[in-house]
Amino acid sequence: MFTQQSSKFIFARPLLILFVLGAILAGVAELPYGGWIQIPVLALIWWQLEASHSQKLSFHFVQGLIFGLGYFVVGLWWLYISLHDVGGMNPILSVTAVLLLSAYMALYFSLASLAIPLFKKSKWSGLLLAASWVIIEFLRGYIFTGFPWMGLAESQVNGPFAPIAPYLGGLGCTFMMVFVSWQILRLKNVFYSSIFSLILASLLTALLSQWQFTQPTGKPMAIQLIQGNFAQSLIFQPAGIQKQIEFYNNAMLETNAELIVSPETAFPWPEPNLPSGLIANLQRFSNQTGSNLLFGAIGRDASKEDGREYSNRAIGLSPDSPPYYYDKNHLVPFGEFIPPGFRWFINAFSVPLSDFARGGNNQANFTIARKNQAPIYAAITICYEDVFGGELASRLRNSPEPTNLLINLTNLAWFGQSQAPTQQLRLSQLRSLETGLPALRATNTGITSVVGPDGKLMQALPEFTQASLSARVQAYAGKTPYVIWGNFPILSISCLLLIWGLIRYRRF
Template identity: 45%
Template structure:
């Protein structure tokens, strides 16, 4: 009978793997912990698949409870939900997300043999992570490839995306875990793979276009509250109204819902003042507002430019239960009495923002609101849909005040860095409480504001032109590789099983 200590150990490995995500050299720490988890699975192989599945689910439960505990803050501290209900919500979501590591363990176990278990293990986890990012609107937060922004497999990200880094991370963890007893071959193959990935890091798929773009990114640091205070709302609106008129720049950006008014309620005299200012400075302002069309509202980014230029983008990937109520769940919302929004979903074929500068090439930018930059495949798809107007820059407007002073802002920053690596384009982020930052095309943060401080980040960003292999092909190559690997592994294992049976008969 399996000791309960083995189950506890798997849970604690999961907790630790998520906890080290913010550490320096997090990629190596996570690979070492995943290697321990693989040895745990390997050690209990002969207890049967059911035991391994339990171990996988407990690992996932620990991983997600630690990784997304900040949802408790949004539900309890901000949303006013009772503490037990909020904690239960985090636990239930973590238990559901833990099903994906469970699936990965189950798939990996089906192809267990000494000759192909490493690549089968990596393929199984890659497929499970892709499913996690797509099922029920998707939640690919804190993936195993995220830490590779500074890791040994960073060079794979512009080619295969974060799933490619996930594949390599799990494969590398297997090699580390299998090293005891036969040290040379596993570690040699791991070192060889890292050397190849280091070569890929030196490849530039995009090139600079035009002069540096001068940007101003506003961070108001206004607390989030569901009990709206009219005086606090006025202070916030006035801060951004005045901030956009304070100093000239090529592009000034405010965060998600920086202006809390519906678009049709924005004072006309302020829009006139802003238009006159932009006509004079030749700059652009991009701000978060509440989009309004009749009795329908949206989470909108609105841009103002010189000579009456304007642009609007409505968020297309809405947060279930945060920005819209999924069909059939109205009864649940009424039961918990949660004051949730019901926004209209924007089209996924909205054009990019265009920034015009005299004597310089136009700059095109992909605009994202809140956690839309979590979905790398969707960003790549948006870029592919406008081949005649390829973007040169990524812009994210977000408000993470919902999650307080937790790990959530830093997790989101890593995801923004991943998007720059995948696309070969720089990212600028304007947030309410942090992390407001400028990220270059290599995924490096070149400037940022302290979190939970009011401030304006002034800097320069180099727009880029070109396309990475990941943007061109998306997740398809790494998914096909993973599926083909599992099919080949299954056939190989079946063949070995048949040969073993025949040998016994003889």
């Protein structure tokens, strides 16, 4: 009996350690220098994964799964708020849903971690592990429409490898994080080789930080970002809808900034059914003051053949111009479209959810008119569309006009007082790093903010306050290598490394 219990403990202890280390890795991302702190934590995780004496890949797979589960449970726990607190879902079902999603995300980490036992004897194991992680992270952001939230890359807006983003994007940052953390682990065995690799990585990062690919264009622009701070439950009540519409309408009419932005679904009602004359009055205001307005609403197109006539829409109004429309393209599963076979899951909510139509892949930029100056072109994203760096780079690359500014409209009231707003802010900062463009974030409950072209947070409103952010923002012009090439270079490098590694593995 003692022997069996001891055996179970010996088996369970490393799994518990990995779960805790995964949770710590997710937690430290929220700290001011989280991108630096995560690197030694990753080294500890690699040490624990490598320490296993089991030769079975299945055991290594389980280890990676437990590490990933700890990471995603801590990083995505806020989904419970939207499911239970806002959606009214049964607590047990809500917890189960968060655990299942975390376990699914952890599968990708476990697959990437298999590179450790596969290439354990190779002196190139650090490069092969980094390549494996890049490929798996790319797939995580692509399969089943993708969910790349809580990747390693976004912490690098506060970390050492931010200069990699304009060249190789977030996946390039991920590659460097994994490689360098592995070299820290290998210091105990191959000290000089690892030191050389660490110095080389540092010099490369410092060298790449010397170039800037976008430049200021035009004069700084006066902007106003409006944060209404309306509880999500209000938009399911007629009185709450009316109150929210009146607030955002009045707030936009009370300023004459060159650009006035309200968040996603600021008007939480189908556009044709909004109060009579509301849009026309806002257009007259734009014509008279020269202000450009951008706000969220529910679009409606009854001609859709698939029955999905509604869309998550941004509406732009510029002086003496027809309205601009941007319909969200990358929809949220369950929240904005219902995957086949999951209608029962949606029925468990006590609030109405939508099955929206998708907007096109390459919709036009919003043209911001300026008096006696060239217009500014802004790429619009709604909600978590700014999570997908490759998609945004593709839009900018294929746009017929230059892009000078990024604007994200979002509503994170679904997730209450959690780390979800700071996580999405870091993702927006990463998008600015990748593209070399400033970003504006207009949110309902926070974090409404201005991000510089270098990914630095310039101004922000406190969360859960009803306020407006006034700022002067400098537009930029130009394209970074990442915008021009997208993920092709880092994916090509990673694939070639893995193919070479697997060929050597089979040979030996």
